[in-house]
Amino acid sequence: MQIKKNKLGLLKDHDVTDEKLYLNRRQFVSKAALLATGIALPSVASAVPVIEAPEPKYTDLLTSPFSATEELTKYQSIVSYNNFYEFGVGKQDPAKNTTQFPDKSEPWRVVIDGECDSPGEYDLDDLMKPLSLEERIYRLRCVEGWSMVIPWVGFSLADLLKQAKPNSKAKYVEFNTLYNPQQMPGQQSTVLQWPYVEGLRIDEAMNPLSFIATGLYGNDLLGQNGAPLRLVVPWKYGFKSIKSITQVRFVEKQPKSSWMIATPSEYGFYSNVNPDVSHPRWSQSRERRIGEFLKRKTELFNGYKEQVSHLYTGMDLKKHF
Numbered sequence: 001m002q003i004k005k006n007k008l009g010l011l012k013d014h015d016v017t018d019e020k021l022y023l024n025r026r027q028f029v030s031k032a033a034l035l036a037t038g039i040a041l042p043s044v045a046s047a048v049p050v051i052e053a054p055e056p057k058y059t060d061l062l063t064s065p066f067s068a069t070e071e072l073t074k075y076q077s078i079v080s081y082n083n084f085y086e087f088g089v090g091k092q093d094p095a096k097n098t099t100q101f102p103d104k105s106e107p108w109r110v111v112i113d114g115e116c117d118s119p120g121e122y123d124l125d126d127l128m129k130p131l132s133l134e135e136r137i138y139r140l141r142c143v144e145g146w147s148m149v150i151p152w153v154g155f156s157l158a159d160l161l162k163q164a165k166p167n168s169k170a171k172y173v174e175f176n177t178l179y180n181p182q183q184m185p186g187q188q189s190t191v192l193q194w195p196y197v198e199g200l201r202i203d204e205a206m207n208p209l210s211f212i213a214t215g216l217y218g219n220d221l222l223g224q225n226g227a228p229l230r231l232v233v234p235w236k237y238g239f240k241s242i243k244s245i246t247q248v249r250f251v252e253k254q255p256k257s258s259w260m261i262a263t264p265s266e267y268g269f270y271s272n273v274n275p276d277v278s279h280p281r282w283s284q285s286r287e288r289r290i291g292e293f294l295k296r297k298t299e300l301f302n303g304y305k306e307q308v309s310h311l312y313t314g315m316d317l318k319k320h321f
């Protein structure tokens with residue numbers, strides 16, 4: 001996807017995504033780690049097959065006033081250009097390596113526990129029974145400088161959390177991805193600390209924008225997008241939107257996310273999209289919308305300022321990055 005800018009005098013350096021920068025994000029570690037452990041992930045040479053958008057399975061989805069009205073990113077891009085390090089660090093690795101994931105022969109279990117009055121372990125079906133599915137069209141902005149517009153299917157995170165009745169000590173919510181190095185070969189490497197952990201402050205988690213996706217484009221999620229359920233926090237960088245969740249825990253102290261542990265100088269707890277707070281190694285002022293040629297300006301809170309800026313009143317966003 002490198003663009004030859006010399007052919008088109010119009011383009012400036014900052015108009016095109018510099019893949020070299022973000023490809024470097026953890027690749028220097030991961031390549032070495034993968035080699036050292038001798039893990040056999042398919043080579044990047046094999047192409048991702050065309051994945052046809054399936055017929056919509058959910059036709060009576062509720063619509064949301066929070067939905068964006070921009071052009072949707074193509075289905076093929078959403079399911080073949082991914083970050084899911086449990087399945088490799090290349091953008092196409094998750095699509096290639098999740099054909100058997102999740103294992104459909106076993107029900108997906110989710111534990112909800114910690115500081116709450118009604119903890120429990122649920123089959124996903126039971127967990128979803130009281131909830132009605134809706135469609136939410138959200139922008140997704142990756143910290144690497146690309147973005148998409150995705151029509152998610154799912155429900156408000158708050159609706160799920162309220163069922164567990166969090167108590168007054170529940171100041172934060174911690175989320176864990178499945179830990180299963182057999183099913184997730186990337187977990188045999190030390191590229192990140194496993195399981196993948198993320199967290200939100202309780203008021204961020206209860207904000208109406210915070211969403212649990214179980215599908216996209218009117219159908220169920222595929223493995224590469226974090227099936228069977230993943231978080232979507234559209235005003236934060238994409239890595240906060242943790243995939244394939246097995247544990248939700250109410251906690252008193254701020255959780256340490258996998259990215260904070262990996263590179264504390266580069267990834268903070270809040271990770272709100274902010275064009276004025278640079279990543280230490282690149283600017284965040286612009287982004288490439290996948291499918292578009294020129295970069296566009298990145299918006300504060302990814303364009304969701306009206307809904308979320310009150311959460312950060314009085315906070316120095318440069319300090320709490």
Ligand SMILES: Nc1nc2c(c(=O)[nH]1)N[C@H]1C(S)=C(S)[C@@H](COP(=O)(O)O)O[C@H]1N2
Nearest residue numbers: 082083084085142177196225238239241243
């Ligand atoms: N468990 C887990 N969740 C994850 C990641 C990951 O590597 N592991 N990558 C994150 C990053 S960096 C991004 S940008 C989004 C990408 O979501 P998508 O592939 O569905 O677009 O997932 C996030 N969730």
Ligand SMILES: [Mo]
Nearest residue numbers: 142143238239
């Ligand atoms: Mo990302």
